[in-house]
Amino acid sequence: MKSSPPFWSRLGQGRHVRRIGSGSPAFTALVLRGRLGPVAVINGGTHGDEYEGPTVLQELAAQIRPDRLQGTLVIIPVLHEAAFFAGTRCHPEDGSNLARVFPGNPRGNHAERVAALFLERVLRHADYYLDLHSGGTAYDLLPWSGYMLTGRAEIDAIQHRMARCFDDYWCWGSHYAPGRTLSAAAAAQVPAIYTESRGAGGVHPADRAALHRGLRHFLVAFGFVRGPTPRLKKPPVRIARHKEEAHLQLHHPAPADGLFIPAVTVGAVLARRSIIGRLHPLGPAPAVTIRAGHRGTLVCLRRQRSVRKGEALATVVALPRR
Numbered sequence: 314m315k316s317s318p319p320f321w322s323r324l325g326q327g328r329h330v331r332r333i334g335s336g337s338p339a340f341t342a343l344v345l346r347g348r349l350g351p352v353a354v355i356n357g358g359t360h361g362d363e364y365e366g367p368t369v370l371q372e373l374a375a376q377i378r379p380d381r382l383q384g385t386l387v388i389i390p391v392l393h394e395a396a397f398f399a400g401t402r403c404h405p406e407d408g409s410n411l412a413r414v415f416p417g418n419p420r421g422n423h424a425e426r427v428a429a430l431f432l433e434r435v436l437r438h439a440d441y442y443l444d445l446h447s448g449g450t451a452y453d454l455l456p457w458s459g460y461m462l463t464g465r466a467e468i469d470a471i472q473h474r475m476a477r478c479f480d481d482y483w484c485w486g487s488h489y490a491p492g493r494t495l496s497a498a499a500a501a502q503v504p505a506i507y508t509e510s511r512g513a514g515g516v517h518p519a520d521r522a523a524l525h526r527g528l529r530h531f532l533v534a535f536g537f538v539r540g541p542t543p544r545l546k547k548p549p550v551r552i553a554r555h556k557e558e559a560h561l562q563l564h565h566p567a568p569a570d571g572l573f574i575p576a577v578t579v580g581a582v583l584a585r586r587s588i589i590g591r592l593h594p595l596g597p598a599p600a601v602t603i604r605a606g607h608r609g610t611l612v613c614l615r616r617q618r619s620v621r622k623g624e625a626l627a628t629v630v631a632l633p634r635r
């Protein structure tokens with residue numbers, strides 16, 4: 314599958330900036346070439362309203378010295394530029410979601426073309442892949458690092474080690490879901506993880522520090538930079554029990570269009586049936602109380618108070634106790 318060599322194979326040791334794609338879509342890759350070694354691809358901005366990944370990756374690219382690097386880092390702070398510049402999760406015109414269209418299509422809609430370009434030119438050539446997400450402007454999350462179970466024990470073990478490097482975040486192993494960057498990585502047998510930072514439209518200082526710490530741990534643990542073996546904290550690990558558990562868009566859907574007023578905050582431990590908030594339809598219909606479907610920790614909460622029927626309001630996960 315890795316037929317033609319990747320574009321960075323011709324680049325010498327040092328720091329390079331390359332525009333991938335001509336016209337639209339296209340994205341910018343910051344390539345740090347060190348000595349011979351593995352290739353890690355790290356991107357942010359798969360969704361356009363998530364700012365933690367772009368911020369931390371721009372900083373990371375400036376911090377790493379290629380002459381002290383074993384291997385190559387291909388850093389793409391913003392993958393979906395059209396969504397990023399519109400400040401929206403998905404493409405501003407056709408609504409296409411880059412995290413649902415992999416492996417993409419070079420003649421498809423906007424997001425499908427970005428996916429195909431990224432997969433062919435970058436992702437399929439990686440030895441490790443990290444995709445940095447967050448709650449975006451509409452959600453507030455209890456941050457985690459996660460991976461998709463591939464059914465290949467060796468790859469799953471590497472992914473678990475990668476995810477645990479982000480040791481300020483809890484860890485979530487989930488079932489295969491199509492269309493994601495991680496599904497494309499799994500098909501190409503590239504070990505891959507994602508992180509979900511707080512979101513809420515900004516970059517929380519704790520998340521910025523946690524992502525830098527996690528990336529540093531990853532680079533040391535996988536031999537890209539020298540350093541003492543990280544002593545990792547042991548946050549809770551959850552392996553999903555069923556297929557839809559980590560599919561945030563499915564949980565506690567709004568029963569109607571309206572105004573959502575949350576009654577709890579992210580991180581709260583909820584009993585089954587405890588109140589998450591109230592949905593007020595903008596009309597004569599009475600308000601609806603939104604209750605937890607099962608006990609657990611609130612890891613995702615709708616922050617944007619205008620909601621459409623069917624949009625997710627909250628995710629509750631039974632995290633193991635520390």
Ligand SMILES: [Zn+2]
Nearest residue numbers: 360363446447
């Ligand atoms: Zn995202």
